[in-house]
Amino acid sequence: MAHYAGPLVTRDVADALLAARAARAPDWSGSLDLGRTTGVAALGDDAWHWRDVAYPYPGRLKDRTVYHWDGEAFAPVSRYAGSLIKLVPTEWGAPTFEIDGIKMLPTSKASPVEDARRKVALVQPAGKVVLDTCGGLGYFAACCLDAGVARIRSFEKNEDVLWLRTLNPWSPDPDAPSSGGRLELTHGDVSQAITTIADASIDALLHDPPRFGIAGELYSQAFYDQLARVARHGARLFHYTGTPNRLTSGRDVPREVAQRLVKAGFKAEPALDGVLAVRR
Numbered sequence: 001m002a003h004y005a006g007p008l009v010t011r012d013v014a015d016a017l018l019a020a021r022a023a024r025a026p027d028w029s030g031s032l033d034l035g036r037t038t039g040v041a042a043l044g045d046d047a048w049h050w051r052d053v054a055y056p057y058p059g060r061l062k063d064r065t066v067y068h069w070d071g072e073a074f075a076p077v078s079r080y081a082g083s084l085i086k087l088v089p090t091e092w093g094a095p096t097f098e099i100d101g102i103k104m105l106p107t108s109k110a111s112p113v114e115d116a117r118r119k120v121a122l123v124q125p126a127g128k129v130v131l132d133t134c135g136g137l138g139y140f141a142a143c144c145l146d147a148g149v150a151r152i153r154s155f156e157k158n159e160d161v162l163w164l165r166t167l168n169p170w171s172p173d174p175d176a177p178s179s180g181g182r183l184e185l186t187h188g189d190v191s192q193a194i195t196t197i198a199d200a201s202i203d204a205l206l207h208d209p210p211r212f213g214i215a216g217e218l219y220s221q222a223f224y225d226q227l228a229r230v231a232r233h234g235a236r237l238f239h240y241t242g243t244p245n246r247l248t249s250g251r252d253v254p255r256e257v258a259q260r261l262v263k264a265g266f267k268a269e270p271a272l273d274g275v276l277a278v279r280r
Contacts, residue, residue, distance in 0.1 A: 001166045003173045006069045007032035007050055008077075010089045014058040014067075017041065017048060021057065033169040034066065035093025064088055066095060068167055077167050085160045087168060094170040097137060097161070104136065104210075106273070113170060117143045120206065122276050123236040125149040128203035131230065133190045133218070136161060138171040140206045141183055145172055151182050153197075155190040162187055191217045194226045202230045205237040212253065219253075221260050228265040231279040237266065240274040 009017075013030065020028040021043050028041045032050060042049040047056055058074045061067060066087045067074040078086035087095045088103070092111030097104050105112040116139035123130070126148040132140050135156035144152045156162055162185075165171040174183040186193065205227060209218035217223060227237065239261070241254045258268040258275050266277035 001163065003165075003169075003171075003176075004068060004167045005051075006053070007055065008034050008167070008169070009058055009061070009067045009074055010034075010065070011061040011063050014061050017043070018057060021045075021048075031093075034089065034095055036169045066167075077164065079160045079163065081160060085158070085164065087164050094139070095137075095168060097164055105139070112137075113139050113142065116140050117146075119208075119238050119240070119272060119274070120144055120147060122238045122271060123204035123206060125152075125204050129153070129201065130204045130206065131194075131197070131202045131227075133194075133205070133207045134209050135165075135185060136208065137168055138165055138185075140208065141185075142170070142172040144206075145179060145182060149182060152184070153202075154183065154185045155188050155193055156185065157187075157189045159187060191215075191223055194223070194230065197230045199229055200232045203232055203235055205231060205235060207237065208240040211242070219257065219260075221263065224260045224264040224266075227261075228279060231266075233279055235279040237261070237277040237279070238271065238274060239277065242273055 016030060017028055025043060027043055029038060031038050039050065047054040055069060058067065066077040066089055068077050076086065078084060083100050085097065085099050087097050089095050090107045092107065094111050094113045096107050096112050106115050120140055120143040125144045127150050130144050130149050130152040132152055132154035135141060135154040141152050141154050172179055172183055174185045209215050212219050239257055241257050254270055254275055261268040261275065261277045265280050267280055268275050268277040
């Protein structure tokens with residue numbers, strides 16, 4: 001799907017536009033792409049202009065919501081198809097997303113892009129073929145592209161997440177010149193698609209699955225065996241786990257994951273908020 005090129009508005013941006021109009025300012029300077037760039041909007045009494053297009057002033061907007069121009073009005077970047085999925089602004093610029101109110105990326109201490117960059121650095125992607133199992137908003141892929149990856153194969157199962165990516169200026173566009181044809185983004189379930197990947201064809205792996213209760217198959221021994229099969233000798237893997245259930249049940253998911261990875265043929269140790277493994 002083509003990436004959206006119109007303005008993205010949050011409550012703070014809308015309030016700033018309205019305040020500038022009330023002050024009779026001729027224009028407003030700020031970001032209309034969630035902090036990626038800064039531009040200037042020309043202000044009129046009934047409309048404001050950005051990139052030679054006129055837009056009405058937004059009405060009252062909800063907090064923690066990103067809005068896009070759908071051709072008729074500013075609409076939330078959200079969808080409901082069994083689950084409510086939405087793009088959520090952060091203080092860092094780069095947004096996170098939520099599914100049924102559950103935040104899918106860490107944002108309390110750093111930008112989700114910077115968080116992804118630290119994790120991507122662990123697998124040293126420069127010049128490598130990388131498997132990105134659960135693409136999400138594409139921040140792992142974006143960091144791999146910035147780091148000089150040779151090629152990255154990324155899978156995303158949720159069609160609505162792929163739609164969010166087309167509206168998020170921080171998500172890499174596979175067709176953009178900056179991607180250089182290096183990003184292959186596939187709408188598919190990696191737990192099934194991985195069986196089509198050739199043996200020992202992957203140099204590095206990034207695995208950021210949903211929590212175990214949602215996608216237990218992506219924590220299974222069978223799936224880890226497949227990761228080991230496609231990984232070349234010495235391939236590095238970062239597996240995000242977090243620490244779910246540790247306080248409530250005492251369960252140590254990172255330790256369980258490391259044990260399964262070792263059984264599959266990796267050396268594994270804790271790293272950041274997950275596990276770093278190397279194919280033996």
